[in-house]
Amino acid sequence: MADIIRCPYSDMPKQWDRYLAPAEFAFNNSVNRSTESNKPHVKWMVVELAELAGSTGRLAGFVLDTFCTTMIDLADEFRVPSYVFFMSSVAFLGLMLHLQLPQDENHMDMTEFKDPIGELDFSSFTNPLLAKVLPTLVLMKDAVEMFLEHTKRMRATKAIVVNTFNELDSHAVRSLAGLWAPAVYPVGPILNLKGETKKKANSGRGGDDIMEWLDKQRPSLVVFLCFGSKGSFGNDQMKEMVCTLEWNGHRSLWSLRLLPPNGKNWYLRDYKDSTEVLPEGFLDQTSGIGKVIGWATQAAVLAHPAIGGFVSHCEWHSTIKRIWFGVAMATWPLYAEQQFNSFELVVELGLAAEIRMDYRRDLGMESDVVTTDEIKAGIRKLMEEAGDNRRKKVSVKSRKALVKGESFYLSLGRLIDDISNNAP
Numbered sequence: 127m128a129d130i131i132r133c134p135y136s137d138m139p140k141q142w143d144r145y146l147a148p149a150e151f152a153f154n155n156s157v158n159r160s161t162e163s164n165k166p167h168v169k170w171m172v173v174e175l176a177e178l179a180g181s182t183g184r185l186a187g188f189v190l191d192t193f194c195t196t197m198i199d200l201a202d203e204f205r206v207p208s209y210v211f212f213m214s215s216v217a218f219l220g221l222m223l224h225l226q227l228p229q230d231e232n233h234m235d236m237t238e239f240k241d242p243i244g245e246l247d248f249s250s251f252t253n254p255l256l257a258k259v260l261p262t263l264v265l266m267k268d269a270v271e272m273f274l275e276h277t278k279r280m281r282a283t284k285a286i287v288v289n290t291f292n293e294l295d296s297h298a299v300r301s302l303a304g305l306w307a308p309a310v311y312p313v314g315p316i317l318n319l320k321g322e323t324k325k326k327a328n329s330g331r332g333g334d335d336i337m338e339w340l341d342k343q344r345p346s347l348v349v350f351l352c353f354g355s356k357g358s359f360g361n362d363q364m365k366e367m368v369c370t371l372e373w374n375g376h377r378s379l380w381s382l383r384l385l386p387p388n389g390k391n392w393y394l395r396d397y398k399d400s401t402e403v404l405p406e407g408f409l410d411q412t413s414g415i416g417k418v419i420g421w422a423t424q425a426a427v428l429a430h431p432a433i434g435g436f437v438s439h440c441e442w443h444s445t446i447k448r449i450w451f452g453v454a455m456a457t458w459p460l461y462a463e464q465q466f467n468s469f470e471l472v473v474e475l476g477l478a479a480e481i482r483m484d485y486r487r488d489l490g491m492e493s494d495v496v497t498t499d500e501i502k503a504g505i506r507k508l509m510e511e512a513g514d515n516r517r518k519k520v521s522v523k524s525r526k527a528l529v530k531g532e533s534f535y536l537s538l539g540r541l542i543d544d545i546s547n548n549a550p
Contacts, residue, residue: 158272161194169200186549187284195279207284207548214442216288216312217298217470218463220250223305225264226277249301251474258484259465284548285309287541289316289446291527291534294475294520311541313534315446315524319425336379337430339417343377346434346512349505350427350453352381353439357460359487362495368408370501371416376435376509378416379427428453435508437481440467449477452521456481456508458496461488477517479507 176185188201188208201208212219244257263269280286290312292299302310340348351371359367371378404418424444427433428451436448440459445467448455455478457468465486471478481504485493511517527534 158196161196165197165200168197169203172200172204184549186545189287190283192280193276195276195283198279198282205550207545208282209545210280210283210286212286212288214288214463215298215467215470216290216295216302216310217250217474218442218466219286219288219307219310220298220301220305221248221255221466222274222277223281223302223307224248224250226274226281227305249304250298251470252297253473255466256469256484259469261463261466262461262486262488281306281308283308285311285541285544287311287313289314289443291315291524292537293523293527293533294449309540309544311537311544313538313541315450315527315534317425317447317450336417336419336422336427340379340427340430340432343432345431347377348432349376349378349435349437349509350381350433351378351437352422352424352427352444353383353458353460354441354444355383355421357439358383366495366498366501368404369498370505372408372412375502376415376505379433380416380418381422382418382420425451434512435505437505437508440464440471442467445471446524449520450524452518454508454512454514454517455479456504458482458504459485461486477520479504479511481505 172185185204185206187206188197188204190197190201190208190210192210192212195208195210198208245254246257246260248255261273263273285308288295288310291314292312295312299310299312367380371380425447428436428447433451433453435454435456437456437458438444438448439461440457441462441464445455455471457472457478458481459465459468465484468478468480468483472480472483481501482493482496485496487493526532529535
């Protein structure tokens, strides 16, 4: 019979309440307005760079972020092609392309996918896609229009560059041929590891302390819980987290971030004193089995031999890092496309355990609390899979992809040829 954990913390410190004001992120084309306002500055910079290059070089094109596709108009002014650097998986790119055509041609109402038990036939996956893992902005009528407008603009580019490698996303890459996509080049894994895996885990802000604590732990026995730059939880969820870390039976390193007062900033900050938001005596009681930290460089922590498991929000770049280091992973998504990434990792690729695949905390939406028992069960499964050979094989493939003559070099070579052939 599974252990039943009773959480003794009926009241968390009241100071936590001041961090819980909703940080609403206005998707009413605010990103587009920002991009538009910066076009004159970008134009001036491009002109300046062209003059500096003189006869030694020429402007070959623009490489744009997914949400800066209106800059294509500026590239057209310079009569050069545009390319998009896509920050998520090839499969998620396939989802955007899959949804954009019926929306554009048939004016489909995307909010029909709000049915949590619905499924979507989706060529980028071999499994039916669950509607409950669609991004929140796809389920909001006002936000989805902007989302799919960027997708439509991406179709007008010469190519899309993705931070992945063919051995991980081969089925998804092949499926894009049926979605009328421009050329897609997987040029990953792209990781900035220089200096990040050395002694300091967070640019000197206690980094030595983190690594010294990890140095004292036995190999592959520590669970690293990290939810990204915007990953924080409400009061009720914090209670369950605290109980889990006391009773889960594994040593843990928890990156705890705090929302700014009144939700004035979308990004989080570190605490000044963690006792403000943790129960009295918690740090003393768990000092032998865990450590609570602020921001830390993920690569430095994941590279440490003491780390056996990673509880993650499933941001794609974090996922690529985890694959590179071969660390077992449990999914706990929060916002953006992370629910989709969780489904891909758990169901489609079989490379992660699940804590809660469809949890969300963004755009004013928040899921039910994930209980101590759920978290504990997910961590148990995570650590049981720490020695899984399939995960280790994918890690080896990610490193092999960067060897000369392998998929990264071949894909990058084709991209360079594409840029050269399309340059004015």
